[in-house]
Amino acid sequence: MRHATKVAAVVAAAALGLAACGSSTDTAPGSGSGSTAGSTAGGGGAGLKVGMAYDVGGRGDQSFNDAAAAGLDKAKSELGVEGKEAAAVNGEAESARKERLQQLIDAGYTNVIAVGFAYAKSVGEAAKANPDVKFAIIDDASPDSAGSNVEQITFAEEQGSFLVGAAAALKTKTNRIGFVGGVQTDLIKKFEVGYEAGAKAVKPDIKIDVKYLTQPPDFSGFASVDKGKAAAEGMYQSGADIVYHAAGGSGGGVFTAAKAAGKLAIGVDSDQAKTAPADVRDVIMTSMVKKVDVGVFDFIKAVQDGSFKAGNKVFDLKAGGVDYSTTGGQVDDIKSKLDEYKQQIIDGSITVPSS
Structure with missing residues (x-):
């Protein structure tokens, strides 16, 4: 030493x-x-x-x-x-x-x-x-x-992302949702893949728009609010009504875009309906909580x-390492269905892909 x-x-x-x-x-x-x-x-x-x-x-x-x-x-x-x-x-x-x-x-x-x-x-x-x-x-x-x-x-980010993907599919009114990744790495792909698997478990024909903000070695995609906002705006304008971000600080731009469009967003890592600025918390339907x-x-x-x-x-999900949040009550009506998926993942009857 x-x-x-x-x-x-x-x-x-x-x-x-x-x-x-x-x-x-x-x-x-x-x-x-x-x-x-x-x-x-x-x-x-x-x-x-x-x-x-x-x-x-x-x-x-x-x-x-x-x-x-x-x-x-x-x-x-x-x-x-x-x-x-x-x-x-x-x-x-x-x-x-x-x-x-x-x-x-x-x-x-x-x-x-x-x-x-x-x-x-x-x-x-x-x-x-x-x-x-x-x-x-x-x-x-x-x-x-x-x-x-x-x-x-x-x-096991893919497991938590499966749950919020299922939530998005259960809640969408346009059958089109989105995913914004901060940087295109194997780790962030786990979020995307799990989200897509959960959404398609509910609606196999759902449309999922995907956008990564930067590519390695440029990691600024985790701290670029403007890029997050622009990516989400494009998705909402194309018909998506719910966008999930795995983009760190750039997610603030996704929430701003959702608010302006009158649409919904899904947070990540923390329960962002508690941590985001007060004026955008009502558009955060749920968050994939990574503990x-x-x-x-x-x-x-x-x-x-x-x-x-x-x-x-x-x-993982069984160890309580990932979950979905319920702050704001916007997923209360589908909670029983999400909990069914959660239990199926824990007991192994659903295996969530990670790549």
Whole structure:
């Protein structure tokens, strides 16, 4: 593991704009992290220090990153851990992600969570260079990030997406729905494929429009409200009356387009009828809830308890890792049907495709 002096760590942290979340002024109510000094590398007990490196959009995206932040906030409140956060920026190089992880470590945050598959190579390299540090990466189970000190946290997004696809098919009045993906990657394809499978399970002849905002290595599709808005506007103008997005912060544009068109949208990751701006919440019919907060909290608690295990941990429908939301009551009339599909997926009578 690479070491640095306290002065170097502080300077480096400041240079990267890392936002401290464990101070007595920033800590969630009830947390004891502000009064506890230090921690052992990767160790458990009071004073555990956790660094979180966000994907593009960072805390405040009302979606994926915020779900991760909620898990850290819960750990601060309930477990008394101290946290420090840093966010990615559009178009940054791989070296920037790797350096962000190392600066968290050098600042003493020796339990590190990387939010998003874009960190895969950086986590793999940082884990090898820092064997005493425990890492978690969200949404990647590739060999790039694997290591004896890495937990790979993944979700069965296709299962949750099946449920909201079924909801869209049950609710559409035009027999045409849409899907907006942030970046065309294998991960986001899982959302699309599951959504299409759920919709076609209800209505085999339904029309589904699909649009991806960017292609790798351009990941700005997760933080481009204007692109999300334009994509959804095109779908509504073509006759779709419900559009599902898996586009991170760009989803705000989908909601704005739905509001202007008098149509409906489906949120992702968080229950966005609770997290989106108040003026668009009424157009969010449901959300595919991906419980990133559960995965984050589970990792932190395991480290603190001394029960950390490296490898891939999958949070599926059976494990409560994905679901659909009911906020606003717009799917209350079809809830029994959705729950039938949910149970069939859990018991294995429906196998949802993921690619």
